[in-house]
Amino acid sequence: MPRVRPPRRLHLPPTDFDAVIVGGGSAGLSAALTLGRCCRRVLVCSSGPPRNAASPGVHSFFTRDGTKPSELLRLGREELAAYPTVSFRDALVTAITPEPTTQGFTLTMAPERGGPDLTCTTRKVLLATGVSDDLPPISGMRELWGTGVLHCPYCHGWEVQGQRLAVYGRGKTGWGLVQLVSRWSRDVILCTDGPAGITEHGRQRLRRLGISVREEKVLRLEGTAKGQLKQIVFESGEPLTRDAVFLHSEQRQRSTLAQESGCRILKSGAVWTDKKGQTTQKGIYAAGDTTPAPQQAIIAAAEGSLAAIALNEALTREDCRG
Template structure:
């Protein structure tokens, strides 16, 4: 279930002036989704530019998983391959941070932090998401390695080890079930007591899962290796901590353009925020599209890449129709 956030009125874009580079499509975000969208467009001989800050969501991870043919590939290496493929079709990647955007009748104007501007017929926002973690010292420092959230991204790597599920909300029992498939050395730590009520404790006991009262005071580690979780009554040894992050879309451009966002709920609890879009990536704002985690907070790399491919194809089809109409009108 989701809760709508109405779109703000769009800010009209001024006419394109000299110094503003006109392109068919500007893609903001050079992760798996953005590069996939741009490559599809470049292969269709569209003038496409990708603006990227070089800080993907999965940068802390050792490798990409559940992506057929790319298992274990470092995130940086995957993106390097993607950039090379895009350049081979004359697509361009520009190291820049997009900080502002406005929209006119037939262009979207985007300004970078260094002052460069682009006037695009269509804009694809693929800036990904930000994982907001509970305020427990040590969680952020081990995020993506010893501290994980997804069994399909990291589960195999922590199999048969001591794993602590940090229960902060309703996702904890779900995570305990998934990671319990991978190790029988599982502990659920009730950081938020309401997340592990007596019915949940009975269920966990029946499954052979140990529960410990919290809250967690800090995540411990030595030389970058996670060793346990400190509580008021002692330390719970662990090689991995599982926690549910709150996921938020990352892009200042979305608010500028008045794109609609929504809260994603499960069991009456808001677990993420995302941009509303139809299955093709079309947002509530004309000429503005989204792909990847900015629209699908729970998407894995392979899913984000597939979404980018789909968006690129649909945007190209839109451009084809626009070009045909312009020729017929002329």
């Protein structure tokens, strides 16, 4: 098959890449696939394990339901090997600097294996850096994360259906999540770790659903060596035997690049984008858990593809100008 040689913009100095994708998860690899198929020169920079590394499987991902997170990413990289314009670098991007002469950016990167910082130039940037979960400071939460402590019933509800479940949270967050989780089991208890913050009307609704509330302070979670939850221990009262607990954890952006680049950050901490993934900073796009969209791997992949299409079309308009 003959190699396509896309037109280069002659009215501006060249850059090392057409696009640099910061983040090698579902959103980043999906975007790289779309841009590789557009014959774009793409660099994917990734560092550290993915957010879902502790999970035994990625679920609700069409044709890949139950695949281990690391295997899903391996398959993604393997597919991208067919596109010679896509390359990878295991490095942490530490700075994005606008370059007026090229109307693009210079990226500074710290290699994962050490050594001096590296730089490259690019016309566009796609942030797919994701988020980090800040779990409650309760013994056992982090140790059981991804197996006995779960964040999404759409991702993990099927695996624990019909089991003894708990929901950790208070106020509207806990009240809403426990009703959702009750779809997967009739034995669900809300643990609020202090005053529930639920109205009497809300309590009545929970009682009609057969959901009880434990308001004692949670002391610790106890589980098995394989990461399965055994029981929730409170500061007072009897321990609660449970097979899994769901919670909506606090989150923060895994990278500060969007904020440092002047992108608009929402009150939720997510990076604002338009419907095509463009942030408030021209030439910088975002996709995946970085944005306010629902947090599932398949949705992140779709967002990555959508942002890549918009990015490629912006590049094409520049290529055809002048």
